[in-house]
Amino acid sequence: MVISPPQKLTMLFEIIGAGVFSYGLFYLLAMCFVDCDVELWFYSIFGRSPRKLKGKVVCITGASSGIGEHTAKALAKRGVKLALTARRKNELERVKRECIELSKGQLVDDDVLVLAFDITDLSLHKKVLEQIINHFGSLDILVNNAGRSQRALFEHIQMNVDKQMFDLNVFAVVNLSRFAVKYFSERGSGHVAVVSSLAGVFGVPYSATYTATKHAIHGYFGALRTEKTGKNIAVTLLCPGPVYTNFLQESFTEKDGEKYGIPANKTDRRMTGERCGELCAVALANRTHESWMGIFPMMPFVYTAVYFPIVSKMCLKLLGPQRLFKIRDSKEITLDEVAIA
Numbered sequence: 004m005v006i007s008p009p010q011k012l013t014m015l016f017e018i019i020g021a022g023v024f025s026y027g028l029f030y031l032l033a034m035c036f037v038d039c040d041v042e043l044w045f046y047s048i049f050g051r052s053p054r055k056l057k058g059k060v061v062c063i064t065g066a067s068s069g070i071g072e073h074t075a076k077a078l079a080k081r082g083v084k085l086a087l088t089a090r091r092k093n094e095l096e097r098v099k100r101e102c103i104e105l106s107k108g109q110l111v112d113d114d115v116l117v118l119a120f121d122i123t124d125l126s127l128h129k130k131v132l133e134q135i136i137n138h139f140g141s142l143d144i145l146v147n148n149a150g151r152s153q154r155a156l157f158e159h160i161q162m163n164v165d166k167q168m169f170d171l172n173v174f175a176v177v178n179l180s181r182f183a184v185k186y187f188s189e190r191g192s193g194h195v196a197v198v199s200s201l202a203g204v205f206g207v208p209y210s211a212t213y214t215a216t217k218h219a220i221h222g223y224f225g226a227l228r229t230e231k232t233g234k235n236i237a238v239t240l241l242c243p244g245p246v247y248t249n250f251l252q253e254s255f256t257e258k259d260g261e262k263y264g265i266p267a268n269k270t271d272r273r274m275t276g277e278r279c280g281e282l283c284a285v286a287l288a289n290r291t292h293e294s295w296m297g298i299f300p301m302m303p304f305v306y307t308a309v310y311f312p313i314v315s316k317m318c319l320k321l322l323g324p325q326r327l328f329k330i331r332d333s334k335e336i337t338l339d340e341v342a343i344a
């Protein structure tokens with residue numbers, strides 16, 4: 004059978020169309036069934052295993068609980084040497100013991116260093132990094148994880164709360180990272196990661212300052228990544244959605260000195276800390292630029308917000324901020340004015 008040139012052209016377009024359709028369908032299904040972005044999911048199966056980080060030195064801030072603790076444990080299982088920092092020394096010592104146990108003989112006491120300090124005291128940062136480098140002889144990856152969230156109504160937030168949140172979630176991260184980047188630049192390689200949030204990708208209701216701090220992180224570290232292109236210094240933004248940790252209880256509110264104080268329930272729809280730590284380890288091993296994590300419906304939400312802003316606007320109108328809050332926290336909002344409205 005002879006195929007004419009117009010028929011050949013039609014066939015070519017049909018093949019391209021089928022390819023585009025299959026790619027779209029694959030993404031749509033992946034978004035609904037996986038608990039992270041498609042790139043990270045792909046790396047978790049076919050990418051560089053975190054085992055490849057064995058023997059490297061990783062410093063994790065905020066390692067006394069939650070995502071920091073679970074990332075430390077995921078790395079310890081692969082024989083990664085760790086510097087663990089936070090304020091609660093006894094909790095850090097507990098995490099250290101558990102990391103050594105999980106490493107099954109790959110790590111000994113000297114391979115996990117505990118440094119208890121308040122990360123908002125910027126005057127300590129240089130000394131802390133020097134202590135780590137002197138102890139291990141090098142530092143390969145800095146994971147900035149320490150941080151706190153917020154539940155508050157925008158118009159009620161006291162300026163002092165904004166300032167404290169930027170001190171912890173932004174300026175402490177930037178200051179510590181500057182010392183690390185100077186060191187990485189001198190030795191010609193290194194990796195800086197920050198535990199941001201899906202709130203760093205789109206605006207979440209009742210957490211305005213928190214959203215702003217995480218967006219600021221994306222600004223600072225996006226610029227750093229561009230500056231260091233081709234210089235063997237990687238920058239990774241780890242963006243979890245709701246994860247089961249102490250986070251909610253520890254959250255700032257609108258008032259200076261107040262904590263939200265409502266703990267997450269075991270039954271809440273949140274990713275486990277273990278799974279989040281594992282995904283962070285995969286992202287670090289593969290030096291991703293930005294990795295999203297969260298159980299359904301977080302991935303369709305974030306993909307829609309980033310790639311289909313008009314659809315996202317319509318969804319927001321249909322759902323409303325309070326239902327979005329419920330999806331995020333698995334409970335009704337308790338802020339007085341919102342609850343009454």
Ligand SMILES: NC(=O)c1ccc[n+]([C@@H]2O[C@H](COP(=O)([O-])OP(=O)(O)OC[C@H]3O[C@@H](n4cnc5c(N)ncnc54)[C@H](OP(=O)(O)O)[C@@H]3O)[C@@H](O)[C@H]2O)c1
Pocket residue numbers: 064065066067068069070071088089090091092094120121122123148149150151152171198199200201242243244245246247248249250251253
């Ligand atoms: N859980 C979530 O749903 C979620 C979602 C997206 C992003 N995140 C991000 O994940 C990171 C960790 O949060 P998490 O959920 O694991 O909460 P978490 O269990 O409360 O952990 C927070 C960590 O930060 C440390 N920290 C807080 N203030 C500090 C300070 N002033 N100085 C030194 N360390 C300090 C805490 O240790 P000490 O109290 O011992 O100092 C703790 O180890 C945060 O950056 C957060 O924005 C969490």
